[in-house]
Every structure is written in structure tokens, then in C-alpha cells.
Amino acid sequence: MPDPGSSPQQSSTPAAAARAPAAPAEEAGTGQDALLTLPGPPAFPFPFPAVGEALPEVRESAPVAESAPVHVPEPEPVSEADSEAVSEPTPGCDDGTVGEPNSRCAEESAAAAGQAGQASSALERILCGPSGPGTSSLRPGGRGLVSPAPPASQASPSSETSQPPAQGEPIPGLYHHPVPEPDPARVGEVSRRIKRWAVDEVQAYPPEWEEEFDGFSVGRYMVACHPDAPTIEHLMVATRLMVAENAVDDCYCEDHGGSPVGLGSRLLLAHTALDPLHTTGEYEPAWVESLQSDAPRRAYRSAMEYFLRKASDSQADRYRHDMSRLHLGYLAEAAWAQTEHMPEVWEYLAMRQFNNFRPCPTITDTVGGYELPADLHARPAMQRVIALAGNATTLVNDLYSYTKELKSPGTHLNLPVVIAEREGLSERDAYLKAVEVHNDLMHTFETEAAALAAACPVPSVLRFLRGVAAWVDGNHYWHQTNTYRYSLPDFW
């Protein structure tokens, strides 16, 4: 465990948001006040305990199988017990009573109103632009001064419960924010539960892929990306979806039997596990049966069902939208693979805005046990911040997986490869330019997130922005330390 006194250098907006004056707790009691009064990023591992959850979450070790939902084509409405920390029922419906829609947002607004000026000036002072350990190394003369990174040795996948992962090295010059080592108790518990889910509940992979599954280190990944998750089960919501998304990518698109041929059909049919078919009684049973017919669909269906227990209707709609974007991105990339087309750099970046981590950070509020209201999520400034964060964090994947993808058969598109080809640069110069593109996106993300936080200082917005940035930082941490999967090129 890191020294709890050492403040990790997280993305500036969320950290600044954390320093903003306190606002009343959200009605669900998820510890919003604790979040806002922290002097800096939270001390790990349990900064945001939910009301009524006095015990450390790792003691919630009820076997997943005991709470496995029944298999139904469209999950039943979320019960109160399941969604207690997330959302209130939509008003005026079903029971004929009248409520207050999005009252959380109204309460937040009211709470924030008295503090708006105060918060704005504090934010202005604090959020004076991006800075970080990675930035200075790309300043004038910086590239040549960056110390060379030793080639990272490939590690064996270790059991996540037994020992800390290999450290790895950050890409020299890559603008990022280190995070503290995720709590090993949480990592261990999530790792145990996710393996049980993958093996026993959805049969996500055959036994011979076990080493690869362990090497994915998805428990460590999700614990690092969601430091404010109130319980292990909240972390499991993110972890199951991440495993399911990877099962679809691996089995349909890439490493394990994937192909661009017929991909449009496979992805659409899998998408119905997230966004259900509504058809006649004659044809529905065959569709329901199809959702059990392969690992990707079993994983999507089950992960979505658990997600719906925690998510509001609008959060579920948001996730479906982001997943449809992801699938469009896969299909654009597949089209290029099939036609052996080398896209322009801007075309590649457009595809990569869709074939993107976006569905992962945008569930940060569900995983955190609160809700960013739909109307605030839809605001153009928020959409822009989300897209910029998604693009930056996705390029981290391009950069860390560069050597892995070079070794795989065929041409695997990533930003350095496309820049080299389209702009006539050497592999090294193209890679370093891709680092700059990433850094530029990160800086813009932080600047625009700070502006949005200043313009709209309601607690759910501040916490969501902080959650997205924490995801970006956690994602970098995971790539840097996953020496089982990734190693750096020898460009420095």
C-alpha cells in the first residue's frame, strides 16, 4: 500500500473539484460531502462509503452464484433494494403519485447556488491549466532530454490475490498522472469474483485461455479506475462489462477467431443482449436462446443484467448508446481491414473516437453509486469532455500495445502506424508524434473539463468529471504496469 499521505497527481479538474467547498450530501447518502471536503484526491481505498454499508466491502463475500439473476430476455425493473444508492423512481407514473423529477439535480443546484461564486473563484485559481509530470518532458527541448526507458521485461501473469504486479515503465514523455497502487484486498476480491463469474456463470473462455485471462488483470484494472466505488458489487458491475466487451472484441473482431467478414451481423445480434429485441411471440424464443449461444452474447447478457440492477433507466440508455458507438467503430476498422485501406490520420482518429474506451468511463457514476442527470450528461460541453477523455485514454492503448500489435499477423492499425504511413515519418518519429497527439488531447480534456466544472459546479457534475479523470489515470496505470501484455518499443 502506498503512503496514504502522498497525494497522487491526478488529473487537475477532479482534484480541484475535490477541493471545492462542501455541499450537502446527495439524497442517497453516498458521501458526497466527504468527497467535496477532501483536501485532495481521496485516501485509498474506501473514500466513499455508502450509507448503511458500515463494513468494509471486501467482507461482502456472498458468492456471486447466490445472487445470480434469472435468465429473462428483458430484466425486470430494478428493485429498490438493488438501486438504493442510485436513483429514485420517475414521478407521476405507474402509481399515480407525483414526485419531483431529477430532484437530486435540483437539490444539487440549490446547494451549489450559494457557493457558485465562491466555487468559481476557487476553481479559477486552482484550475489554471494543465500541468503534470508528463508535460514538462515535451516542452522545448524536452524530447531529447527524456531519459530512455529500458525495455520492459515481459512478466508472467501473477495471481492477483498473491503479489503486487510488475511495475512497468511509463512511456517517456507521455502526459499522465500516476495513481497509488490499488488496494490489494479489493483487487483480490474482485479478481476472485470475476473469475467465478467468467468461468461458472457465462463460460466466457475455454480453459486454455486461463493464463491470458489472468494476465488481463481486470480486477486490478477496475479497482484502479473506480476509486470511489462504494462496494465490491459496484466494482463488479464495471468488471463484468469490461470482460464482456473484451470477449466480444477477441472472439468477433480480433485475437480469437475474429474476422471482419460477417462482423456486422455478429455485432448486431450481440448488441441485442444490451438493447433487447421486441418482436412477436413466435420469434422471441429463438432470440432469447441465441443470447446463450456463444461466450460474447452470454457475457453481454449477464453483465448487462447486473448493470441494470444498479443503473437508472437513463444510465442504461447512455450505456447502450456508447456501446452502439463502439460497435460502429469496430465495423469501420473492419471495413478498412477487409479492403486493406490505410486511412488518413484524421479518419483513423475519427474511427478511434468510436472504437474507444468511452463506455467504460461513462459508467463511472453508476459504479460510484450516484447519477449524473441525463440532461447534464447531454450538454455539448459534457459530451466534448467525454469524447476528449475517451480519445486520449484510447490512444494510451495504441501506444502501449504498439509492439504487441506489430508482432500480430497482418497490419494492425494504430496511430503510430497510420502516421508513419500517411505522413512519411520513421516508425520512431511517428510514435513520438502520436505521443504528442495524445498529450494534446489530454491537455484539451483537462482544460475543457475545468471550464465545465467552473461553469456548472453542481456536485454530480464535479464528481462525474473527477470519475472520468480517475478512469483515465487508472487506465494509464493499468497499461503501464501490465507487462504481461505490453512492452515498450526501443525509441529513446
Added chain:
Amino acid sequence: MPDPGSSPQQSSTPAAAARAPAAPAEEAGTGQDALLTLPGPPAFPFPFPAVGEALPEVRESAPVAESAPVHVPEPEPVSEADSEAVSEPTPGCDDGTVGEPNSRCAEESAAAAGQAGQASSALERILCGPSGPGTSSLRPGGRGLVSPAPPASQASPSSETSQPPAQGEPIPGLYHHPVPEPDPARVGEVSRRIKRWAVDEVQAYPPEWEEEFDGFSVGRYMVACHPDAPTIEHLMVATRLMVAENAVDDCYCEDHGGSPVGLGSRLLLAHTALDPLHTTGEYEPAWVESLQSDAPRRAYRSAMEYFLRKASDSQADRYRHDMSRLHLGYLAEAAWAQTEHMPEVWEYLAMRQFNNFRPCPTITDTVGGYELPADLHARPAMQRVIALAGNATTLVNDLYSYTKELKSPGTHLNLPVVIAEREGLSERDAYLKAVEVHNDLMHTFETEAAALAAACPVPSVLRFLRGVAAWVDGNHYWHQTNTYRYSLPDFW
């Protein structure tokens, strides 16, 4: 003009909703009270005048070019003048003031509360299940009793401003609701404006496609589908998007040079005209330029820009989501075409839930000048009603375009073709079974819409449900009467 005294037999839910007791007008003054106190469907053509628009809308004949938006990659925030009838600003943001989020929904709920019991009992009495002129002909012994439809003769496209369209014949046994002839003055004005937009603003088609464009009769189509649009400009929002969607389908997927090869790339790059790219300063200009590089992208970009002037942020998000679904549907169909795969019937129906009219009825509130709040739109019951309506109305297209598609080169999938192939039925029996599938979906749509209206009798929900049903009815009307494009098979 039809006799204003004759009540068209529209889908039962909206008609019943219209008969529910009056509720206070929505804050935008779009005539909600008038809607709710009407004894039946509205008397055409101007049932819902917007506040401040005393003149008949057809006199709003300012040339479109005069109000054409400037070309920017991401449209500026909607001005108050543009959005006066739609949405209020999200609270607590930008200006530091505090407002009441979704106050319309709260007001509606409050207004509906006192009437809930009354409305529910009225709805229960009225919404006793689906009925309609098409239903009885499919009751026991019905099919044999249906009078044969004479083959519709193919008409020449007439100028929409000069004469009424050919009448056409409904498909025998198809459950549908006739609508009155759309107001010819509105049709004429929309037709004039849309042609000017298509030719002068976005160059949507070359001169040799003019006859086909006229034959599309999109002005008549949209006027029929949006009887509650308060102004011509509201109708234009829907009409531009419809033309743009057809330009993409024609040019990328089907009739005019489309191909499944590389489609994933083309659709994604076009999708960025709706859901913009956020990238670095170096690469953004090439993307902006790309949006002018072909007719589909020019049309998407411009139509979206006009749409954003009327839509709230959440309505825009909803539209982007529905369009990403549509593009996924195109890509599944393309995958089958490329692999010459004949899908199972349920697979075809799943694909068709995505390759679907859905983006058209779901903008009914924007076109109507009001907003169904995002949280109510996201409710599972509403999502199910929308999906059912979209599926039924999309199968209308399969059935009316059956002979057109049979004549086109290659195998064009539609429901009768897939049923014939997969279930070993004759062409006639497969077609008649497809009619039954459509009718089943229509009945379920109406039943579930009625249940939702009873459970959630807030005015925006009732009006939205009515708008979706009006779209379904108008879509059938357009298919039936578009004898330039469609003719019926000789199966009766």
C-alpha cells in the same frame, strides 16, 4: 381538404389520450390543452399553433437560404429565439443561477396528479384493446373474405404543389389507420423548401435524379406524419433529416452506387456529421472539410445543424443514438449481402429493429415543439413501445416495397422473402404471414402504448405516444399512396 368533421381512425392510444380530461398547457404554450380537450384526433391542418405564431405557417416563406446556418464543425448553442418552444436551459450552470431541472415534467406531473384517477379510469374504459379497420379482415375466416386489391398502376411523379397524389390501395388485411389527406398548402410549401435545400444548399442529388426526388414526395410524407407540427420550419426539421437519411441509404448502401464493401467506414465518417469528432487542431480541418465532400455528408451535416436549433441537448442525444442504431442495422444487412447469408426470420427481425424508421418517429416531440423528458423517454416501457412502433412501421415498408425489391438486382432481403426461404412457404403465403407479423406488432404496440398512457398519464408522455402513432399512420398513408414507387403483388 377532407371534411373536417370526419374523424380519422388513428391509432387507438393517441386518440384515446386526446379524449382524456384537459390538463394545463405546457409552459411553452404549444396548445397542450387544446390537444387534450379535442373530442378526437385534431382537425387538420393547424391544431397546435405555437404561441407568438398567429399567422398560418405557410406564410413563413422566408427563403431558407437567408437563414442558412454558417458552416461550423459543431453548431453553436441553440439561441433562445430558435428554441423558444422546446426547452429551458439546464439549471445551475453557466450563469451560476439555479433553476428547476425538467420543471416541465414536474409541472406536468403536478397537473396530471389531480386527474390521474379520473384519467386512468377514462383510459381504461377507452383503451380496451386494439381495434381498427384492418383487424377484422384478419379475424377467423377473414383472409378469404378480404376483397382482392387491384394491382395499383404506377403513377408519374406529380409536382406536389399542383395536384393530389394518386390514391393507391392499402394492402388487404393490413392493420392500419387511415389518415386524412395532408393539407395541400403545407405540403406545397414544404415541398418547395425541401427542394431548394436539397438543390441549392447541400447538392443532395444530381439533376438526373430529379424525377426520383419528386417521386419520393417527401413533403407529403412529413406533413402526413407530423400533424401537430406548429410551423413549417418544424416540419422542415423532419423533412431535411428524412432526405439526408435517404441520401445516405441510396448513395452508400443501395440504389445509387452503394455497396456493402467498405460501408463501415463510410457510415462512421458520415456519422461524425451527427456526432462530431473532437480531435487536435492539426487534424480537425481535414475532418471539417470531409463533411462537404459528398452528398450524404453534406445533407447529414446541414440537416443536423437545423435540427439542433429546435432540439434540446437530450433530444439531440436521443437522435444520435437512434442513428447509430440505424447504421448498425445497415451494417448487419450489408454483412449478410456480402456473405450471401440468408438469416433466420428472428435474425432478420432483429436486424430490422435497427435498420428501422425509429429515428423518424422519435423526433416527434422536437417537430411538435415540445419535449418528452429524457428520463421518461428512457423508461423500459417507453423504449418497448418505441421499438414496437418502429418495427411495425418498418415492416410496412417491407410489404409495400416487396415488388420493387423483387425487380432490383440480386436478392433484396425483406420479411416475405426471408419467411419464404426459411419456412418453406410459397411467396404468397410468406407475404400473407409477414402481414400477420406486422399486425401482431401493431396490436402489441397499441396495447402497450395504452398501458403506458394509463400508468404514466403526464401530458408529454401522452402527446409523445400520440405523435409516434401519428407517425406510424402517416407512414402507412405515404406508402399506400406512393404509386410512383410502390405497387402491390397479385396475391389476392
